[in-house]
Amino acid sequence: MHTPSNPFTDDDALHVQEDGGLLVDGGKITASGDFATLRTEYPEATITDLRGGVLLPGFIDTHVHYPQVRIIGGLGMPLLDWLDHVTLPEEARLSSDTYARAVARDFLHGLRCNGTTTALVFGSHYRSAVDVFFEEAAQTGLRTVAGQVVSDRMLRDELHTTPELAYSEGKALIERWHGVGRARYAVTPRFSLSASEGILDACAALMHEFPDVHFTSHINENVREVQTVKELFPGSLDYLDTYDRAGLLGRRSVLAHSVHTTDRELGQMAAHHCTAAHCPCSNSALGSGLFPLKRHLNAGVHVSMGTDVGGGTGFSMLKEGLQAYFMQQLLGEGGLPLTPAHLLYLSTRAGAQALDMQDQIGDFGVGKAFDAVWLRPPEGSTLDAILNHATSSSETLAALFANGTQADVARVWVGGDEVFARAGFKGSEVVQKQPPELVS
Numbered sequence: 001m002h003t004p005s006n007p008f009t010d011d012d013a014l015h016v017q018e019d020g021g022l023l024v025d026g027g028k029i030t031a032s033g034d035f036a037t038l039r040t041e042y043p044e045a046t047i048t049d050l051r052g053g054v055l056l057p058g059f060i061d062t063h064v065h066y067p068q069v070r071i072i073g074g075l076g077m078p079l080l081d082w083l084d085h086v087t088l089p090e091e092a093r094l095s096s097d098t099y100a101r102a103v104a105r106d107f108l109h110g111l112r113c114n115g116t117t118t119a120l121v122f123g124s125h126y127r128s129a130v131d132v133f134f135e136e137a138a139q140t141g142l143r144t145v146a147g148q149v150v151s152d153r154m155l156r157d158e159l160h161t162t163p164e165l166a167y168s169e170g171k172a173l174i175e176r177w178h179g180v181g182r183a184r185y186a187v188t189p190r191f192s193l194s195a196s197e198g199i200l201d202a203c204a205a206l207m208h209e210f211p212d213v214h215f216t217s218h219i220n221e222n223v224r225e226v227q228t229v230k231e232l233f234p235g236s237l238d239y240l241d242t243y244d245r246a247g248l249l250g251r252r253s254v255l256a257h258s259v260h261t262t263d264r265e266l267g268q269m270a271a272h273h274c275t276a277a278h279c280p281c282s283n284s285a286l287g288s289g290l291f292p293l294k295r296h297l298n299a300g301v302h303v304s305m306g307t308d309v310g311g312g313t314g315f316s317m318l319k320e321g322l323q324a325y326f327m328q329q330l331l332g333e334g335g336l337p338l339t340p341a342h343l344l345y346l347s348t349r350a351g352a353q354a355l356d357m358q359d360q361i362g363d364f365g366v367g368k369a370f371d372a373v374w375l376r377p378p379e380g381s382t383l384d385a386i387l388n389h390a391t392s393s394s395e396t397l398a399a400l401f402a403n404g405t406q407a408d409v410a411r412v413w414v415g416g417d418e419v420f421a422r423a424g425f426k427g428s429e430v431v432q433k434q435p436p437e438l439v440s
């Protein structure tokens with residue numbers, strides 16, 4: 001199942017192929033269709049038998065923090081208290097490369113065992129911890145868009161930098177990592193609350209010098225945060241304007257949360273072709289608010305989804321999709337009722353568009369990379385029972401979002417390379433030269 005078009009504008013966006021096949025060559029999809037037909041057309045192809053499960057495009061998480069994997073689940077505090085008491089002390093521990101490497105491994109494992117194949121990752125404030133992250137990411141084969149997080153006020157001294165250092169360290173990281181293997185770079189001021197105009201200008205200088213890097217930050221997440229930003233930037237019209245004035249907004253800009261965004265800001269986000277990364281579990285856990293999805297879409301703002309680990313509650317994009325659905329339900333008249341097709345789109349293709357990678361990933365179209373997650377619930381599990389009795393593909397997809405967890409992820413590929421296999425599902429155990437019924 002995949003969504004090669006946008007279900008918010010196309011009622012037939014969900015494509016389902018029962019007993020389908022994908023021909024993969026050099027990591028890319030070169031043909032697709034009915035399995036029996038493909039088998040006849042390509043009799044020499046090695047067959048990976050994925051019956052008994054559902055194959056989806058790999059999930060794309062467009063907002064997730066690598067230093068926060070070990071503090072997931074700090075409930076009971078609003079954003080600014082949670083940052084002070086839980087998050088920033090942990091982020092300061094990444095001054096040790098040894099600690100950073102262990103955290104990076106935990107983080108990357110969390111992504112791939114949940115079926116996430118591409119992520120836009122908030123890095124560390126420490127340059128060396130960002131190097132460590134890219135080194136470890138290269139080992140896993142995942143696609144990552146990541147960058148050094150920069151701030152120069154309001155956090156804690158050891159996490160602050162200067163505009164000069166932010167520029168020089170950012171430049172060195174971009175030259176070392178951007179476009180190397182599956183890595184890309186994102187210029188990442190933490191949020192305007194912890195950024196002077198000088199540091200936003202340093203970020204803009206990097207984006208001017210390297211026009212194809214990405215930009216990401218937070219926006220309008222929490223009422224106290226929004227009020228503080230207003231006081232810190234008296235010359236700006238609103239929160240978005242603090243980034244806009246610096247020249248940071250464009251097609252590759254992803255702004256996380258956008259819960260309390262005004263109509264003026266939405267209009268400007270649309271005009272700049274920015275993406276809002278919706279993080280429903282985090283918004284619920286930190287009590288940030290109910291994301292106005294309808295207002296974003298009506299204004300023409302592209303929306304993707306992120307787990308926001310560790311403000312969020314885990315790496316599962318299935319859980320994130322379900323929470324997005326819940327929150328729209330809770331908004332009543334103001335909400336947008338979401339179908340399983342919307343949830344799949346938000347978890348996959350919408351993320352590819354946010355990263356301007358829609359020509360390479362996000363669906364199973366011919367020419368796309370084979371980035372995929374095979375969901376196969378353990379035999380005897382409740383989800384297994386539900387799927388065995390589902391009467392339509394839409395029911396199946398709804399059940400995956402409502403019930404699916406990490407335990408249901410059996411195999412994961414990026415560019416045709418297997419990056420995760422659950423015990424009992426290692427590649428060789430299910431790959432045959434010929435399907436069993438042809439063996440005499």
Ligand SMILES: Nc1nc2[nH]cnc2c(=O)[nH]1
Nearest residue numbers: 087190191218282308311
């Ligand atoms: N959710 C979230 N919001 C932020 N705003 C600034 N930093 C953070 C963070 O780490 N998490």
Ligand SMILES: [Zn+2]
Nearest residue numbers: 063218256308
């Ligand atoms: Zn965040």
